[in-house]
Amino acid sequence: MSPKNILMALAGLAVAFWFVLGMKEDASRPESYGAKGAMTVADNLPGPHVNLAGETELPSDxxxxxxxxxxxxxxxxxxxxxxxxxxxxxxxxxxxxxxxxxxxxxxxxxxxxxxxxxxxxxxxxxxxxxxxxxxxxxxxxxxxxxxLHVISMDRLTDYALKWMRTARSRRDPAYANVRSRLRTERSSHGGVAWAPxxxxxxxxxxxxxxxxxxxxxxxxxxxxxxxxxxxxxxxxxxxxxxxxxxxxxxxxxxxxxxxxxxxxxxxxxxxxxxxxxxxxxxxxxxxxxxxxxxxxxxxxxxxxxxxxxxxxxxxxxxxxxxxxxxxxxxxxxxxxxxxxxxxxxxxxxxxxxxxEVILAGHDDEVARAVQAMQVDLVAQFLDGDINRLIPPNVPEAAPAPLLPQETLSAQVDHTPSQLMETAQ
Structure with a gap:
């Protein structure tokens, strides 16, 4: 089975977890996931007399x-x-x-x-x-x-594979350990299956x-x-x-x-x-x-x-x-x-x-949730050890063997064992 198909299967499990987590009425769930009453107008709107940008420059017709x-x-x-x-x-x-x-x-x-x-x-x-x-x-x-975000499993899986290649090519443990990075940095949409x-x-x-x-x-x-x-x-x-x-x-x-x-x-x-x-x-x-x-x-x-x-x-x-x-x-x-x-x-x-994936929430919260889903998919693919992307004790200047250079859609030709060899 190809890496993409494996990730697709794993995605189904991860999405089921995230979807249930997102919809369940639970005190532990952030209000912005599930959406009901998530944001009031007062939280989100300018003052009552704010004009749209450029309104004073409108033509007569x-x-x-x-x-x-x-x-x-x-x-x-x-x-x-x-x-x-x-x-x-x-x-x-x-x-x-x-x-x-x-x-x-x-x-x-x-x-x-x-x-x-x-x-x-x-x-x-x-x-x-x-x-x-x-x-x-x-x-x-x-x-x-x-x-409100609507994300297909295909898109989620493609972005997870792309992130996996990027983390490997950068040889950057901080980049690989996204869970830690997200606790300290404002989330970026780059590399995320962003689909509002x-x-x-x-x-x-x-x-x-x-x-x-x-x-x-x-x-x-x-x-x-x-x-x-x-x-x-x-x-x-x-x-x-x-x-x-x-x-x-x-x-x-x-x-x-x-x-x-x-x-x-x-x-x-x-x-x-x-x-x-x-x-x-x-x-x-x-x-x-x-x-x-x-x-x-x-x-x-x-x-x-x-x-x-x-x-x-x-x-x-x-x-x-x-x-x-x-x-x-x-x-x-x-x-x-x-x-x-x-x-x-x-x-x-x-x-x-x-x-396949529907999430509701504030800008950065959804980005973080989707980013975490992608990391979970890659971690599951690597048997739970995401550090296998970045082997220890390798000089920073050493050339990094990349994941296959074909397009994501072409990666279906590589077996899981072939892909794993590049991550070891």
Missing amino acids: PNLLGYDGEFGFSAGEHALMAANRTVHFIKDAVTPETYPYLKEKYPVPADYHILPNPDHCAPRAIGAGEYLANVFVYTPPGHRTSG LETVSVYVGRTEKPAYVLLQAGSPRTLFNIMAAPDAEIAHVQVLSNGPAAVALPDGVDSMEIINVKKSNCHWQPVQEPEQTWGALTGREQMSEKSVRQHYKRYFAYSGWFRDFYGQDPKKNVIGGATGYHMLVGHMPQGEEPRFAHRPLSQSVVYVSDD
């Missing part, structure tokens, strides 16, 4: 906040993206009292529930008299990081018909936080994601499904059609011709399925694009009309698609 980015239409944190490349100011849509909640840092959900991934690729069909709210986000913004969900806010206003809210995520680990106006009517929330995803629902919504199309082995995945305005097609670092062909191939498969299932082109009335922080479905509040009350993630119940 909100549509100027939209731009064509690397992979399509994008907008920054001040923008509320609506259908057909329309942009509003987010400050004009959210109540002044809840506006500061947009600055939450690494929020941990008030609670979360794990949903089994369906074994099919057929979402709930649109009902008679329902309106399709077509939301697409290729990749969420990189600095709206939540405190990134948050995208979705505001649902009044629509002419009950809204079938379709949330498409082209990248894994997207968390959609949905808020609804008092006069909004949501018939169903359907999440289609190219990897793990999560959703926080407003009160009164009881019809929802998340399909991780990779895990369900669907023959399609959410993707947008490449356009000549993309920086990836016209910029200095262009996609290769092969990558462009593959992207078109994926789009043709998805658009064909989309037309057959939903009866319209996937580009019709699309809300969002490549990257965005806030999405608007339906009516934008005008004048004295009531605005949206933004619900912080720390006061939300989140539903997350099933994966």
